[in-house]
Amino acid sequence: MPEFLKLTAPDEALKRFMSHLPAAQPRRETLPVLEAAGRVLASDVYALEALPSFRRSTVDGFAVQASSTFGASDSLPIYMNVVGESQMGAEPNFKVGKGQAAVIHTGGMLPEGANAVVMMEYTQEARAGEVEVQRAVSVGENVIEPGEDVKPGELLLEAGKELSPAVVGGLMSQGIAEVEVVKPPRIGILSSGDEVVDPLQVPLPGQVRDVNSYSLSALVQRFGGEPVRFGISSDREEDMRARARSAMDACDALVITAGSSASVRDLTARILAEMGEPGVLVHGIRIRPGKPTILAVCDGKPAIGLPGNPVSALVVGSLFIKPMIYHLTGRKTTVPVAYLQARLSTNTPSQAGKEEWFPVSLRQDERGWIAEPIFYKSNLIFALAKADGLIRVPLDANGLEAGQVVEVYFL
Amino acid sequence: MPEFLKLTAPDEALKRFMSHLPAAQPRRETLPVLEAAGRVLASDVYALEALPSFRRSTVDGFAVQASSTFGASDSLPIYMNVVGESQMGAEPNFKVGKGQAAVIHTGGMLPEGANAVVMMEYTQEARAGEVEVQRAVSVGENVIEPGEDVKPGELLLEAGKELSPAVVGGLMSQGIAEVEVVKPPRIGILSSGDEVVDPLQVPLPGQVRDVNSYSLSALVQRFGGEPVRFGISSDREEDMRARARSAMDACDALVITAGSSASVRDLTARILAEMGEPGVLVHGIRIRPGKPTILAVCDGKPAIGLPGNPVSALVVGSLFIKPMIYHLTGRKTTVPVAYLQARLSTNTPSQAGKEEWFPVSLRQDERGWIAEPIFYKSNLIFALAKADGLIRVPLDANGLEAGQVVEVYFL
Numbered sequence: 001m002p003e004f005l006k007l008t009a010p011d012e013a014l015k016r017f018m019s020h021l022p023a024a025q026p027r028r029e030t031l032p033v034l035e036a037a038g039r040v041l042a043s044d045v046y047a048l049e050a051l052p053s054f055r056r057s058t059v060d061g062f063a064v065q066a067s068s069t070f071g072a073s074d075s076l077p078i079y080m081n082v083v084g085e086s087q088m089g090a091e092p093n094f095k096v097g098k099g100q101a102a103v104i105h106t107g108g109m110l111p112e113g114a115n116a117v118v119m120m121e122y123t124q125e126a127r128a129g130e131v132e133v134q135r136a137v138s139v140g141e142n143v144i145e146p147g148e149d150v151k152p153g154e155l156l157l158e159a160g161k162e163l164s165p166a167v168v169g170g171l172m173s174q175g176i177a178e179v180e181v182v183k184p185p186r187i188g189i190l191s192s193g194d195e196v197v198d199p200l201q202v203p204l205p206g207q208v209r210d211v212n213s214y215s216l217s218a219l220v221q222r223f224g225g226e227p228v229r230f231g232i233s234s235d236r237e238e239d240m241r242a243r244a245r246s247a248m249d250a251c252d253a254l255v256i257t258a259g260s261s262a263s264v265r266d267l268t269a270r271i272l273a274e275m276g277e278p279g280v281l282v283h284g285i286r287i288r289p290g291k292p293t294i295l296a297v298c299d300g301k302p303a304i305g306l307p308g309n310p311v312s313a314l315v316v317g318s319l320f321i322k323p324m325i326y327h328l329t330g331r332k333t334t335v336p337v338a339y340l341q342a343r344l345s346t347n348t349p350s351q352a353g354k355e356e357w358f359p360v361s362l363r364q365d366e367r368g369w370i371a372e373p374i375f376y377k378s379n380l381i382f383a384l385a386k387a388d389g390l391i392r393v394p395l396d397a398n399g400l401e402a403g404q405v406v407e408v409y410f411l
Numbered sequence: 412m413p414e415f416l417k418l419t420a421p422d423e424a425l426k427r428f429m430s431h432l433p434a435a436q437p438r439r440e441t442l443p444v445l446e447a448a449g450r451v452l453a454s455d456v457y458a459l460e461a462l463p464s465f466r467r468s469t470v471d472g473f474a475v476q477a478s479s480t481f482g483a484s485d486s487l488p489i490y491m492n493v494v495g496e497s498q499m500g501a502e503p504n505f506k507v508g509k510g511q512a513a514v515i516h517t518g519g520m521l522p523e524g525a526n527a528v529v530m531m532e533y534t535q536e537a538r539a540g541e542v543e544v545q546r547a548v549s550v551g552e553n554v555i556e557p558g559e560d561v562k563p564g565e566l567l568l569e570a571g572k573e574l575s576p577a578v579v580g581g582l583m584s585q586g587i588a589e590v591e592v593v594k595p596p597r598i599g600i601l602s603s604g605d606e607v608v609d610p611l612q613v614p615l616p617g618q619v620r621d622v623n624s625y626s627l628s629a630l631v632q633r634f635g636g637e638p639v640r641f642g643i644s645s646d647r648e649e650d651m652r653a654r655a656r657s658a659m660d661a662c663d664a665l666v667i668t669a670g671s672s673a674s675v676r677d678l679t680a681r682i683l684a685e686m687g688e689p690g691v692l693v694h695g696i697r698i699r700p701g702k703p704t705i706l707a708v709c710d711g712k713p714a715i716g717l718p719g720n721p722v723s724a725l726v727v728g729s730l731f732i733k734p735m736i737y738h739l740t741g742r743k744t745t746v747p748v749a750y751l752q753a754r755l756s757t758n759t760p761s762q763a764g765k766e767e768w769f770p771v772s773l774r775q776d777e778r779g780w781i782a783e784p785i786f787y788k789s790n791l792i793f794a795l796a797k798a799d800g801l802i803r804v805p806l807d808a809n810g811l812e813a814g815q816v817v818e819v820y821f822l
Binding site: 033034037038051052053054086087088089090091092107108109149150156157163164165166167168169170172173174175177193194195196197199200201202203204205206207208209210211212214215216217218219221222235259308310311314318337338339340341380381382384385386387408409410411 | 462500502583588606612614748793
């Protein structure tokens with residue numbers, strides 16, 4: 001059996017992983033709305049008040065009784081007495097009766113008696129205190145009724161919704177100054193490898209700095225999690241088991257990056273398998289970079305084992321860490337991933353049966369965006385740090401051709 | 412002349428606005444790398460050290476002198492003495508001579524004397540202490556040389572680059588723990604309108620809560636600016652002028668939302684025109700919502716006058732506030748905007764000659780994403796708060812048809 005058939009396809013891997021996660025039970029906290037921007041609502045929000053709270057005009061013009069305008073036209077205008085002006089921000093202290101009109105501005109409050117507004121464009125000044133109305137209006141025309149947008153008690157926003165700028169505005173429109181949001185789930189991050197040292201240390205010959213703890217922490221932050229670093233484990237099984245155990249106990253999820261040595265490649269899987277039921281769900285994915293990825297759920301908590309190579313860890317990590325954090329924060333739907341369409345600058349070979357991801361740099365010509373693949377030898381982090389985005393070559397493609405339109409994803 | 416010809420097309424408006432902005436002179440601060448994630452580099456970063464710092468293997472296998480493998484094949488393998496194993500994280504304390512081999516792991520350091528690695532797959536255990544090599548390798552094969560990825564002194568990252576997770580990793584790989592980043596530019600935000608009251612106040616009849624100060628603050632935060640709110644101005648010219656002046660003096664840019672009354676619609680333009688050279692550049696844009704937008708540059712500082720309607724302010728605001736903040740933070744290139752392709756659920760009429768933006772909700776079927784336009788009467792903030800994204804109907808289109816593929820943008 002060819003090796004890639006023993007591996008799980010990326011879509012199937014994600015589905016299996018997500019389907020084993022128990023319903024999210026996020027922790028909550030109450031924050032001022034603006035501080036909570038970008039966070040996720042922990043509970044449904046119901047309307048406290050009607051919106052609008054009074055009968056408003058949606059145009060500039062004249063507030064009238066609709067019946068007074070019956071039959072009005074360009075050639076047969078109707079003349080009305082102007083009895084006042086509805087001042088912005090104030091309740092008019094006069095009434096509009098039959099045959100009467102009042103000046104009104106967009107957003108202004110209709111005076112008592114008025115039930116429609118004639119747009120400025122269909123009126124003309126007549127004698128002082130009089131206006132010529134050239135078009136008939138029906139009851140409610142150019143008017144928005146109290147509660148027409150929002151009724152008190154109505155469900156406004158569901159738990160799981162992100163506090164976008166529009167949601168922030170929506171909450172303020174109801175006078176809601178504080179809101180219950182989801183606390184960022186704690187994601188334990190553990191690096192491993194006998195060759196890996198703290199990045200502030202000067203590596204000796206044979207040693208490399210720990211990149212993954214930091215790049216994955218930034219990734220976790222970006223997706224709304226709180227990264228908690230548990231240092232660097234040696235390749236000794238007892239060491240890694242002890243650190244993985246304490247990370248898992250203290251956090252809502254665990255991300256381990258393995259040492260790059262082949263001898264320790266299965267260590268993570270062995271440790272995760274013992275850590276709780278059902279244990280390892282996926283071990284090996286038809287993806288490049290990132291083949292040796294492990295997905296597990298241990299007694300209700302998700303765990304991801306990533307390859308130690310910094311590029312692999314980040315590329316494949318983002319594919320699985322993002323939906324994991326979104327689940328833990330109780331986001332209702334899997335938010336679709338936005339991308340940019342661009343033309344490929346050059347032929348990009350790939351192996352059928354594996355989904356491949358390439359870093360690209362972007363440039364623009366008169367026809368649009370061009371994606372230039374960055375080919376690299378050693379999966380060095382700077383291949384990714386210098387890139388503008390990533391392109392995906394689907395599982396079944398034998399590479400992509402120059403000029404082909406590709407989707408560029410942003411990390 | 413039809414009215415829309417007096418208005419500026421959105422692209423042209425943005426171009427004119429950006430071309431009048433002086434080169435950015437962002438303030439700087441030094442932060443720990445992880446705290447700076449998502450911020451923008453204030454200065455170029457040069458390599459301190461070579462990467463890798465030693466000669467590494469890129470595969471699991473046997474480190475050899477390439478010349479020893481000359482002529483090796485499946486049918487005529489060469490037998491070599493195994494003289495040791497390169498331990499991960501340590502400098503091998505032995506040499507590899509002619510006809511000798513050493514066990515090595517991915518990322519391991521080559522012993523002195525070795526200049527290539529034979530992949531594990533092309534070897535076979537022979538007698539104890541011996542390995543059968545079935546393929547010849549050339550000098551440097553499966554090896555990465557010191558400095559091959561990064562040379563000391565090399566330009567690694569340019570000022571203006573965002574600290575993405577990969578950039579965070581890249582900096583740590585060089586042992587760079589702190590980094591000089593751009594301080595968020597201060598964006599003054601001023602609401603206006605006689606009818607507008609503080610959102611924590613209970614509005615009287617005719618009054619509405621200030622939504623824009625908060626939704627625009629969230630927008631400014633999202634794009635990397637620091638919002639500074641300057642309260643709510645009345646529609647009196649002196650009041651607005653004084654507040655606009657002090658906001659502009661204290662900040663790097665100004666965003667004003669106008670009251671919705673027609674009588675005050677030109678007030679903002681008048682005030683911005685007097686505030687410094689060249690003053691108002693664009694007054695009125697061929698866009699819906701957002702037609703009455705004003706773009707100005709006053710003595711080197713940008714100012715945007717937005718319509719008071721919360722949806723208009725947010726939709727059109729995001730089109731101009733984002734590039735303005737990106738410019739002020741010194742981002743090198745206009746980062747392209749990502750989107751999602753979806754099929755339109757229903758015919759969406761629009762007026763040719765105006766770029767129109769509609770909020771949509773998204774759902775999925777077996778063929779992909781479907782965008783369902785949310786039609787609304789009063790530009791209520793909840794039309795946008797409940798939406799998943801926005802679709803754009805281009806300037807020259809007479810609406811869009813059901814089934815047509817559209818680009819969905821996320822606010």
